[in-house]
Amino acid sequence: MLRIPVTPFEGWELPPEPGELRLIPIGGLGEFGMNALVVHFGEELWLVDCGQLFPSEDQPGIDRIVPDFAYLEVFREQVRGVLLTHGHEDHIGALPHFLRQWDVPVYGSRFTMGLLEGKLREDKLWKGSRMHVVADFQRKELGPGFAAEWIPVTHSIPDACSIALHTPVGTVIHTGDFKLDPTPVDGRLTGLARLAALGEAGVRVLLSDSTNILAPGPTPSEAACVDGLSDAFDLTKGTLFVATFSSNIHRIQTLVDMAYAKGRQVVLLGRSLERNVTLARELGVFKLPDDILLKPADSSQYKPKELLVLCTGSQGEEQSGLARVLKGEVKGLKMKPGDRLLLSSRAIPGNEVSISRILDAAARLGAETTLEGIRTVHVTGHAHREDLATMMKTVKPAHMVPVHGTYRNLREHGKLAGTLGWPSERISLLDGGQCLRVFRDGRVALAGAVPVGKCYVDEGVEHMVDARIIQDRLILQEDGVIFATVLVDPETLDLSGEPSILSRGFVMLSDDEAYGELLRGVARQTWQEAPFAIRKDRDAMRELLRQALRRIIRKTTQTRPLVVPVILDAAGDASGDMPGS
Ligand SMILES: [Zn+2]
Ligand SMILES: [Zn+2]
Incomplete structure (x- = not known):
C-alpha cells in the first residue's frame, strides 16, 4: 500500500x-x-x-x-x-x-x-x-x-x-x-x-x-440511453435480461415503460431490486402498471419474446439475481439461445474480471452478449x-x-x-x-x-478487523501457513521432545519428510541456542522462532508463508497460549 x-x-x-x-x-x-x-x-x-x-x-x-x-x-x-x-x-x-x-x-x-x-x-x-x-x-x-x-x-x-x-x-x-x-x-x-x-x-x-x-x-441526459435500450428490445428474439444498479429507479422506469409498450411482461430478480422498486412505488417515484409484473415461476406461461427480466448483478456479484439465473437456480426461468444479456451499467473499476466471467457464462448458455447494432445503453x-x-x-x-x-x-x-x-x-x-x-x-x-x-x-465478527489481519489473510492466500510447536519443560526451560511442524496451503519441497526435518532442526537449534533469560520470555522466543523459520523457508523456497510458533509446557498445561501472528 x-x-x-x-x-x-x-x-x-x-x-x-x-x-x-x-x-x-x-x-x-x-x-x-x-x-x-x-x-x-x-x-x-x-x-x-x-x-x-x-x-x-x-x-x-x-x-x-x-x-x-x-x-x-x-x-x-x-x-x-x-x-x-x-x-x-x-x-x-x-x-x-x-x-x-x-x-x-x-x-x-x-x-x-x-x-x-x-x-x-x-x-x-x-x-x-x-x-x-x-x-x-x-x-x-x-x-x-x-x-x-x-x-x-x-x-x-x-x-x-x-x-x-x-x-x-x-x-x-x-x-x-x-x-x-x-x-x-x-x-x-x-x-x-x-x-x-x-x-x-x-x-x-x-x-x-x-x-x-x-x-x-455537457453530461448526457438519462434520456440518451432510451434509443439504445429500445434497440436491445427490438434485436432480441427471446427473453431480454437486463442487469442494472438496483437504486437506478429512473433506468428501471424507462425499461418497464418500454416493456409495456413493446408487449413484454417484467420479472424482477434480486432482493435489493425488489426492495427498491417496492419503496419507490410506495413513495410515488416509480409508476408500474399492476398487471405487468410476473413471479419468476410464472414466466414459463409466456413465450421468451414476451419477457423482460430485470436483475441485479451488473458488477458480476456472486449473490445476485443474474448469477442465480446463470447457475440455473431460478425456478421456471432459464437463459437460452435467442435470449440476450444486456448490462445497462458501467463497470466499477476492479470488477472487470467478474463481469467478464458473467458475460462468458451467459454466452455459454447461448445468449447474445454483444452490443452490435445497439446504441448507448448507459449514461452516467x-x-x-x-x-x-x-x-x-x-x-x-x-x-x-x-x-x-x-x-x-x-x-x-x-x-x-x-x-x-x-x-x-x-x-x-x-x-x-x-x-x-x-x-x-x-x-x-x-x-x-x-x-x-x-x-x-467482516460481517458476523463483532468488532472491527485490524489491517494486520487482512495482511495475514493475504499471506495465507498466497503462501499458506506453518505451525511450529515446541514442547518445553516449565522448570528447566529445555525442550522436552521433538518440535512438530504442521502446514496448510504451503507447498513443501519435493521430499516432505526431509523438509519437515530441516524445519524441526531449525526450531530445535533456535531454542537450544537461546540464552536462558530469553527462553523465559515467551513473546521474545516466539519472535525468535518465527524469524529463524521464515529465514530458512525464504532461502529454500522463495515463499513467505505465515509462520505461527506455538510454545507448550510439557506438563500438559497449554500455558503456551495461542500467539498473535
Ligand atoms: Zn451517488
Ligand atoms: Zn457518490
Whole structure:
C-alpha cells in the first residue's frame, strides 16, 4: 500500500476557535467511496453523508470499509447529527456503524431515508423519532446560527440533493453527487435558480463532485440511453435480461415503460431490486402498471419474446439475481439461445474480471452478449466538465473545494476553477483528513490532517478487523501457513521432545519428510541456542522462532508463508497460549 506522508494538524484536539468553521473530509477524497464530511464550529459537529467503501480483492473476507471516526471521538459530546445528500451506499453505507456509537438525528430526502430505513431495520437500529424526511428546497433550523437547506439535483437515484449549510461564518454548499440533466425521467430538475440566488447572496465555500471532471462537454441526459435500450428490445428474439444498479429507479422506469409498450411482461430478480422498486412505488417515484409484473415461476406461461427480466448483478456479484439465473437456480426461468444479456451499467473499476466471467457464462448458455447494432445503453449520473463549470459559475463561491474523486480528479477540477478565474489561493485541494479552516473575518486556511483511516468490517465478527489481519489473510492466500510447536519443560526451560511442524496451503519441497526435518532442526537449534533469560520470555522466543523459520523457508523456497510458533509446557498445561501472528 502506497502511503504519502501528510502533515498533521497540530492542536486538532482543541475545539474550533470562536468564529472558526472546520470542514474535514474524513473519507471520499483521493478515493471513490466512504464519503463523509465533518462540519465543526462552536460546540456543534455535524456530518454530511456517512458512506462505505466496497472492499477490493486484496481485502479477503471484508464486507465493508467504513471511515475511522477518531476525530469525532475526541468531540464525542458535540456530535449533533447527520445530513444526507442521497441514498447511494458510498454516502449512507457506514450509518449503521456510526449510529451504534452516536444516537443522533439523521436528515435526508424521502427516497434516501426510505433506503436508510430498510438498512437500519435489518440491523435493528431503526428509531423513527430520530429520522427526519426533508422536502425539496426545505430549510431546517438545526442549532444556534445553523440551518441546512436541501436543493434538488439530478443524479442516478431519486431524490438526490445538494445541501446548503447556513453557518455562523457564511453559506457552504455541498453539491453531493449531481449532473445537470435538462430532461430527467421524473421531471425533477436541479434547483439551479435557488443555487444562483444563494450565489448572489454570497457563498463562502463550494464543495463539488469531481467524479467526471475528465469527461468533456455537457453530461448526457438519462434520456440518451432510451434509443439504445429500445434497440436491445427490438434485436432480441427471446427473453431480454437486463442487469442494472438496483437504486437506478429512473433506468428501471424507462425499461418497464418500454416493456409495456413493446408487449413484454417484467420479472424482477434480486432482493435489493425488489426492495427498491417496492419503496419507490410506495413513495410515488416509480409508476408500474399492476398487471405487468410476473413471479419468476410464472414466466414459463409466456413465450421468451414476451419477457423482460430485470436483475441485479451488473458488477458480476456472486449473490445476485443474474448469477442465480446463470447457475440455473431460478425456478421456471432459464437463459437460452435467442435470449440476450444486456448490462445497462458501467463497470466499477476492479470488477472487470467478474463481469467478464458473467458475460462468458451467459454466452455459454447461448445468449447474445454483444452490443452490435445497439446504441448507448448507459449514461452516467455525474456531471461532465461543462456542468461542473456551470455549477461554479452559478454558485460563485469565494472558495472552491473539489470533492468525490481520486486526487487526480480533484486536481483537474481545481485547474478548471483556475481557468474560470478563481485564483489559486481560493482553491483548496484537500486530501483525506485535511482540515479547511474558514473564519468569519474572511480568512481561509488549510491546516494539516486530523487522524483518519479505514475500519474493516467482516460481517458476523463483532468488532472491527485490524489491517494486520487482512495482511495475514493475504499471506495465507498466497503462501499458506506453518505451525511450529515446541514442547518445553516449565522448570528447566529445555525442550522436552521433538518440535512438530504442521502446514496448510504451503507447498513443501519435493521430499516432505526431509523438509519437515530441516524445519524441526531449525526450531530445535533456535531454542537450544537461546540464552536462558530469553527462553523465559515467551513473546521474545516466539519472535525468535518465527524469524529463524521464515529465514530458512525464504532461502529454500522463495515463499513467505505465515509462520505461527506455538510454545507448550510439557506438563500438559497449554500455558503456551495461542500467539498473535
Ligand atoms: Zn457518490
Ligand atoms: Zn451517488
